[in-house]
Each structure stands twice: as structure tokens, then as C-alpha cells.
Amino acid sequence: ETGVTQSPTHLIKTRGQQVTLRCSSQSGHNTVSWYQQALGQGPQFIFQYYREEENGRGNFPPRFSGLQFPNYSSELNVNALELDDSALYLCASSSGEFVSYEQYFGPGTRLTVT
Amino acid sequence: AQRVTQPEKLLSVFKGAPVELKCNYSYSGSPELFWYVQYSRQRLQLLLRHISRESIKGFTADLNKGETSFHLKKPFAQEEDSAMYYCALRGNYGQNFVFGPGTRLSVLP
Numbered sequence: 001e002t003g004v005t006q007s008p009t010h011l012i013k014t015r016g017q018q019v020t021l022r023c024s025s026q027s028g029h030n031t032v033s034w035y036q037q038a039l040g041q042g043p044q045f046i047f048q049y050y051r052e053e054e055n056g057r058g059n060f061p062p063r064f065s066g067l068q069f070p071n072y073s074s075e076l077n078v079n080a081l082e083l084d085d086s087a088l089y090l091c092a093s094s095s096g097e098f099v100s101y102e103q104y105f106g107p108g109t110r111l112t113v114t
Numbered sequence: 115a116q117r118v119t120q121p122e123k124l125l126s127v128f129k130g131a132p133v134e135l136k137c138n139y140s141y142s143g144s145p146e147l148f149w150y151v152q153y154s155r156q157r158l159q160l161l162l163r164h165i166s167r168e169s170i171k172g173f174t175a176d177l178n179k180g181e182t183s184f185h186l187k188k189p190f191a192q193e194e195d196s197a198m199y200y201c202a203l204r205g206n207y208g209q210n211f212v213f214g215p216g217t218r219l220s221v222l223p
Contacts (some may be wrong), residue, residue, distance in 0.1 A: 004157075015196045024124075033211070042200050042213030043158070056210060090158065099204060100147050105158040 004093050004106035012112045013081050021076045021109045032074040033099055034066060035090040037108070038080030043090055049074055050097050078111075086113045116141050118201050118214035126193050126220045127186040135186040135217045137201030139174075145203040147177055149182040150213070161186075161199070170197070191221045 035043035045058035049068035094100035
């Protein structure tokens with residue numbers, strides 16, 4: 001059984017650019033959730049994908065979008081990057097239609113926007 | 115609005131002392147409450163949830179709906195309990211998850 005993996009580990013982008021972050025879910029899981037964790041804060045729920053469709057979203061603008069693939073891996077895309085987008089981005093996988101408390105987190109991708 | 119607050123950013127206690135990490139929430143319905151923990155160089159993981167009412171690693175948490183609190187307690191802290199602790203809630207329809215800002219627990223020898 002493999003755990004949740006994320007790539008890349010670190011990323012530096014310039015304001016206005018676009019970025020894609022990737023997440024591979026744990027074997028047997030069909031749901032992926034994405035979180036943004038700013039420095040000194042708790043994770044903030046961005047959205048969740050279940051069976052390739054977004055079925056839950058937090059208070060994030062549309063320039064945050066995602067995809068889930070048939071193998072349940074997922075991408076988080078952020079357009080028109082802003083300085084405040086600098087954060088650790090976590091993905092978590094679980095089973096079932098809704099965000100599960102039994103979600104397994106990845107190590108995160110550290111995004112720095114300059 | 116759904117919100118979770120943890121008033122202490124840092125809590126330091128001596129080994130063997132009791133520890134209580136505070137968590138308060140605001141939610142219009144009946145949320146599910148959880149505690150997550152992140153040990154040094156490890157990933158965020160579930161510690162316990164209010165529905166199970168079980169003790170994990172000696173920690174317990176009681177949901178107090180009147181005070182909208184879900185404080186985490188342990189009677190005798192151990193050095194290996196040093197970690198970042200996050201309180202979280204899930205709303206009625208399970209389509210959102212809200213984390214508090216976290217409390218760093220430091221257990222001193």
C-alpha cells in the first residue's frame with residue numbers, strides 16, 4: 001500500500017503566473033481534498049474531488065481549479081498567482097463521497113510567489 | 115459561518131503534568147469535531163473524533179455543545195506528545211472541513 005504523494009516538493013513562481021500541483025492518492029481511495037496552509041495557520045479547505053467531479057468547495061476564488069483523473073490522482077491549478085498564494089498546499093485522500101475524517105495527508109508542496 | 119478557534123499558539127508543560135488544549139467552534143448545526151496532530155517531520159494525521167469517545171495515546175476530548183467547545187486533555191503529558199495539534203470540524207453535509215489555527219504543545223523534561 002502506497003501513501004499519498006505530492007509533487008513538486010517546492011516551487012517558486014512569479015506573480016501573475018500559473019501553477020499546477022500534483023497529488024497521487026493512497027491506493028484504494030477515490031476522493032481527494034486540497035488544502036492551503038499559510039504560515040502559522042491551520043489548513044484551509046479548497047475543494048474536494050470524488051470520482052472525477054468537484055463535490056465540495058471552500059471559500060476560494062475560481063482561479064483555483066482542479067482535476068481528478070480516472071486513477072484518482074489529482075491536480076490543483078492556480079491561475080494569476082498572487083503574493084498571498086504563497087503557502088503549503090496539502091492534498092489528502094480518503095474513500096467515500098464526502099470529506100472524510102479518515103483522510104490521509106501528503107507531505108505538501110511549498111509554493112512561493114514572488 | 116463555520117469557525118474553529120484555538121486560543122493558544124504555544125503551550126508548554128512539564129513531563130507528567132496535565133495538559134489541556136482548548137478548542138472552540140461556531141457552527142449553526144451539529145458538526146462533527148476532530149483533533150489532528152502533526153509530529154515533527156511527519157504528516158498531519160487524525161488523533162481522535164468526538165463520535166468515537168475513545169482515548170487515543172491517553173488523550174480524550176469531550177464535546178460540550180453548550181459552550182461550543184471540544185478541549186483535548188491528557189492527565190500526564192509525555193515528551194513524545196510534543197507536536198502541533200489542530201482542532202477541526204466537519205459540517206452536516208460533509209462537504210467542508212474547517213481547521214483551527216493550531217496549538218504547538220511542548221512537553222519539557
